[in-house]
Amino acid sequence: MNNTIQYKGYIGSVEFSEDDDFFYGKVMGIRSLISYKGENAKELLDDFHDAIDDYLETCKAEGKEPETAFKGSFNVRLSPDLHEKIFVYAVSHQMSMNKYIEDVLKNSPAAREIV
Known part of the structure; x- marks a missing residue:
């Protein structure tokens, strides 16, 4: 089972709450909190897509550049x-x-x- 989903360049986690009986997740690799949930896989994907679309629309409306997780650089510590x-x-x-x-x-x- 894959525990990530992707949409428009964003990668989200997929988790399951046995206590609450629903799937949930958040977009990984960015500081902004974008979360989503659903009672089944389709609802989870639909809410994930809606959350990303809402985030992008909000950024556009506020004149902000949306965060991206992969800029092509990362720090590596070596001996x-x-x-x-x-x-x-x-x-x-x-x-x-x-x-x-x-x-x-x-x-x-x-x-x-x-x-």
Whole structure:
């Protein structure tokens, strides 16, 4: 079972409350709280889509740029020793550290599994 849903570039969680007998979730990766719920999968998806559409309409009406979860950058903490090794390797191969790390990630088993 997949526990995420996607719509218009936003990814939401899917949870189930046994006590309350409904599905619920929230959009992940942004600071704004966008939540949704439903008594079944269709209601959950419909409420998720409505919540995203409402968020985008509100941002437009207020002249705000909607938040996006994936801007193409994220911070990675490394040990100083590994940081140095990656830097030396990248420089010696005439590439930036970003390019080297992107190439490594693109060729990782996880990336091949996802794509």
